[in-house]
Amino acid sequence: MGTPRIQEIGQPAAEALRLDGVGFEAATDAGPLIILDDIDLVIRSGESVAVLGPSGSGKSTLMMLMGGLEQPSRGEVIVDGQSLGGMGEDDLAVFRRGRVGIVFQAFHLIPTLSALDNVAVPLDLAGIPDSRTRAAEVLKSVGLGHRLTHLPSKLSGGEQQRVALARALAPRPGLLLADEPTGNLDSDSGRAVADLIFAATGxxxxxxxxxxxxEALAARCDRIIRMQDGHIVSGAH
Ligand SMILES: Nc1ncnc2c1ncn2[C@@H]1O[C@H](COP(=O)(O)OP(=O)(O)OP(=O)(O)O)[C@@H](O)[C@H]1O
Ligand SMILES: [Mg+2]
Structure with a gap:
């Protein structure tokens, strides 16, 4: 018997993520462009939340703010109770390490490293032992045991996507941010990858x-957030 979890003694679950009054503007030739406007959002620890919305509605930008990869123009992003505002890039990188896993829409694999090393390097940085063994295991779990030594340029789009997922999952992060992680996969591979994601998070x-x-993938999550034109139109709470 361990210490009772907070939920078991009748308190609400801890917050994994909170966005308070978040806005994001980009400078363009035509002047400032509002990309996200007045986002209030709370995600509880252990929740799985799908973000749906038309292309250009701000989903990837929202994810970049959640991971501290972009700073909001206004408002506050709080991860694990810690406000990301005012943290420098180095502090943010240390804060994310082993805690936040990110699967980018455009993968962002390191082009000069093999699939295995792309997954192993973040494990090394997080001080996780036996990084190459663990990296190989996770790559096998996404069906890439036969592609460990390939450079990203020698992998198909769907294979690169699975390396990116393996890289994000391998450190067993408490928060996984995944931007269309099955977007390049056939339906069987997509389902297998989704099963892995839900195993990590469930x-x-x-x-x-x-x-x-x-929509079918979103329906497997605890909650669905819908975005439109830089706003959350449903599911914020
Ligand atoms: N740095 C920037 N400068 C100018 N415009 C930007 C910038 N970043 C994003 N945008 C614009 O903001 C909008 C939202 O972009 P975002 O990538 O968040 O959309 P998305 O919902 O992820 O779309 P998709 O489903 O196509 O991936 C888009 O219209 C995009 O062109
Ligand atoms: Mg996007």
């Missing part, structure tokens, strides 16, 4: 933000 206990255009 019984694995991690919190999941899953950006997708796939």
């Amino acid at each position: 019984t694995g206990g991690a919190t999941l933000i899953l950006i997708t255009h796939d």
Whole structure:
């Protein structure tokens, strides 16, 4: 018997993520462009949340703010109770390490490293032992045991996407931010990858933000957030 979990003694679950009054503007030749406007959002620890919305509605930008990869123009982003505002890039990188896993829409694999090393390097940085063994295991779990030594340029789009997912999952982060992680996969591979994501976040206990255009995949999450024109139109609470 361990210490009772907070939920079991009748308190609400801890917050994994909170956005308070968040806005994001980009400078363009035509002047400032509002990309996200007045976003209030709370995600509880262990929740799985799908983010749906038309192309250009701001989903990827929202994810970049959640991961501290972009700073909001206004408002506050709080991860694990810690406000990201005012943290420098180095502090943010250390804060994310092993805690936040990110699958980018455009993968962002390191082109000069093999699939295995792309997954192993973040494990090394997080001080996780036996990084190459663990990296190989996770790559096998996404069906890439036969592609460990390939450079990203020698992998198909769907294979690169699975390396990106393996890289994000391998450190067993408490928060997984995944931007259309099945967007390049056939239906069988997509389902297998989704099963892995939900295994990490369901019984694995991690919190999941899953950006997708796939309503069936979204329906597997605890909650669906819908975005339009830089606003959350439903599911914020
Ligand atoms: N740095 C920037 N400068 C100018 N415009 C930007 C910038 N970043 C994003 N945008 C614009 O903001 C809008 C939202 O972009 P975002 O990538 O968040 O959309 P999305 O919902 O992820 O779309 P998709 O489903 O196509 O991936 C788009 O119209 C995009 O062109
Ligand atoms: Mg996007």
